[in-house]
Amino acid sequence: MRSSRPARCWNSLRAPQLRFYSNVREQQPPPWRPVSALDEWVERQARPISLRQLTFFGRTLTEPRLISSANYVRTELPTRLAHRLRDIQQLPYVVVANPHLSLVYELYYKAFERFRVIPEICSLDDNDRFCDVLREMLREHLVVIPNLAMGVLECRDLVAPNEMDKFMNTLLRARISRRVIAEQHLALTETFNSPWHFPDSHERTDMNADFVGEVFLKCKAKQVVERCGRVAQDLMRQTSQTAQLPEIKVQGHLDATFPYILSHLEYIVGELLRNSVQAVVEKYHDSSQPPPPIEVLICETPQHVIMRISDQGGGIPREILPYLWSFSKGPRTQSRLENLGQVPAMAATMQELKVSERKYDREAWYEGSLDSLTSRPPNLRLGMGLPMSRVYAEYWAGSLELHSLEGYGVDAFLQICKLGNKNEQVTTRAAIDAV
Numbered sequence: 001m002r003s004s005r006p007a008r009c010w011n012s013l014r015a016p017q018l019r020f021y022s023n024v025r026e027q028q029p030p031p032w033r034p035v036s037a038l039d040e041w042v043e044r045q046a047r048p049i050s051l052r053q054l055t056f057f058g059r060t061l062t063e064p065r066l067i068s069s070a071n072y073v074r075t076e077l078p079t080r081l082a083h084r085l086r087d088i089q090q091l092p093y094v095v096v097a098n099p100h101l102s103l104v105y106e107l108y109y110k111a112f113e114r115f116r117v118i119p120e121i122c123s124l125d126d127n128d129r130f131c132d133v134l135r136e137m138l139r140e141h142l143v144v145i146p147n148l149a150m151g152v153l154e155c156r157d158l159v160a161p162n163e164m165d166k167f168m169n170t171l172l173r174a175r176i177s178r179r180v181i182a183e184q185h186l187a188l189t190e191t192f193n194s195p196w197h198f199p200d201s202h203e204r205t206d207m208n209a210d211f212v213g214e215v216f217l218k219c220k221a222k223q224v225v226e227r228c229g230r231v232a233q234d235l236m237r238q239t240s241q242t243a244q245l246p247e248i249k250v251q252g253h254l255d256a257t258f259p260y261i262l263s264h265l266e267y268i269v270g271e272l273l274r275n276s277v278q279a280v281v282e283k284y285h286d287s288s289q290p291p292p293p294i295e296v297l298i299c300e301t302p303q304h305v306i307m308r309i310s311d312q313g314g315g316i317p318r319e320i321l322p323y324l325w326s327f328s329k330g331p332r333t334q335s336r337l338e339n340l341g342q343v344p345a346m347a348a349t350m351q352e353l354k355v356s357e358r359k360y361d362r363e364a365w366y367e368g369s370l371d372s373l374t375s376r377p378p379n380l381r382l383g384m385g386l387p388m389s390r391v392y393a394e395y396w397a398g399s400l401e402l403h404s405l406e407g408y409g410v411d412a413f414l415q416i417c418k419l420g421n422k423n424e425q426v427t428t429r430a431a432i433d434a435v
């Protein structure tokens with residue numbers, strides 16, 4: 001079992017907040033005057049973006065556009081961090097004192113303080129330095145997901161489960177949003193700096209490119225399902241040494257293609273298929289019959305692409321069903337905590353699932369530079385697969401539903417907005433106040 005980290009010094013954790021409140025008492029400023037840097041940034045609204053905006057903006061990549069993207073990220077990150085810091089401050093004292101949650105708070109505060117003082121980016125050199133800071137933040141924050149998950153589980157008796165789940169959803173969604181804008185800017189900078197792309201051109205435009213930054217313009221549902229299916233089967237083969245793996249059949253609108261951030265889609269489809277493969281293999285473990293296939297139906301409508309993943313793995317165990325989407329409650333809390341203790345860092349990507357040090361083929365996986373920094377064993381049940389997949393699905397205004405047929409199997413429905421015109425679903429101030 002993992003030994004828990006020593007409790008962090010409360011003084012260091014609360015220092016910014018205490019300063020904020022003591023200011024309030026000492027100066028009694030009028031309500032319209034900001035009393036601290038955090039207050040001032042909390043007042044600012046996040047400016048959400050859509051996949052379409054990300055694509056159009058990055059398509060014609062000029063120096064002024066790159067600089068403008070840098071300045072958007074420079075002001076947007078501290079704004080979004082400020083909102084989340086305020087969320088954490090509003091939790092009860094005993095919850096924020098939890099060592100895992102206080103670690104997250106400190107990381108966020110450090111990043112907020114760092115980004116809010118970065119002066120306007122005016123040149124490519126400034127941008128290069130800015131990108132170094134971004135990369136460092138992305139790396140440092142890889143510990144956030146497991147720490148949040150452990151903190152929320154450890155504090156499950158201190159706050160109502162629904163509130164805890166709402167808090168976790170808000171923080172995870174916001175975390176995705178910060179990583180999207182940071183990684184998009186890093187990817188655009190990388191494209192801009194690629195001399196082999198358009199060596200003699202100042203306007204580095206490639207109208208036929210498959211990627212604009214992190215956005216994959218030609219996400220083909222069938223290919224994603226097949227690729228994730230192979231990985232799910234491969235991982236199961238390595239962890240269970242079973243010879244009998246269910247086949248994965250794809251039918252329906254096999255040409256459905258849409259713009260999406262590939263790593264988000266791969267995570268969701270990968271986790272759903274992993275669950276299905278696990279359930280079928282467990283059910284047919286001692287059977288002489290071959291396991292029934294997992295059937296994936298792709299359905300394309302004018303606005304959406306819907307994927308239905310159907311397995312015959314026996315359905316969701318009855319005692320787990322009510323807690324399927326919860327980060328904080330359910331019957332397996334202790335084992336989840338123990339398993340999370342073995343995963344110090346998590347990017348929440350499909351690529352980080354690794355049985356050994358073996359790496360997947362770079363070309364086939366469109367790996368990002370951060371993927372190699374984290375890994376998690378696929379047979380550790382963290383209880384994160386479904387709730388995290390839903391956070392990803394809803395982030396781009398999609399949805400994820402599960403229907404369990406007791407004793408028979410599960411149908412999972414994933415709906416994607418295929419036009420890319422929906423804004424990212426970042427939490428609004430109203431939701432923050434509700435926490």
Ligand SMILES: Nc1ncnc2c1ncn2[C@@H]1O[C@H](COP(=O)(O)OP(=O)(O)OP(=O)(O)O)[C@@H](O)[C@H]1O
Nearest residue numbers: 275276279313315316380381382383384385386410
């Ligand atoms: N297709 C399925 N068939 C049967 N049971 C399922 C299916 N999908 C999920 N479950 C049940 O729901 C539980 C929660 O699933 P979830 O993916 O959220 O977490 P996990 O699989 O336990 O861990 P992780 O995905 O983090 O490795 C699973 O442990 C399993 O018992």
Ligand SMILES: [Mg+2]
Nearest residue numbers: 271275385386
């Ligand atoms: Mg799972």
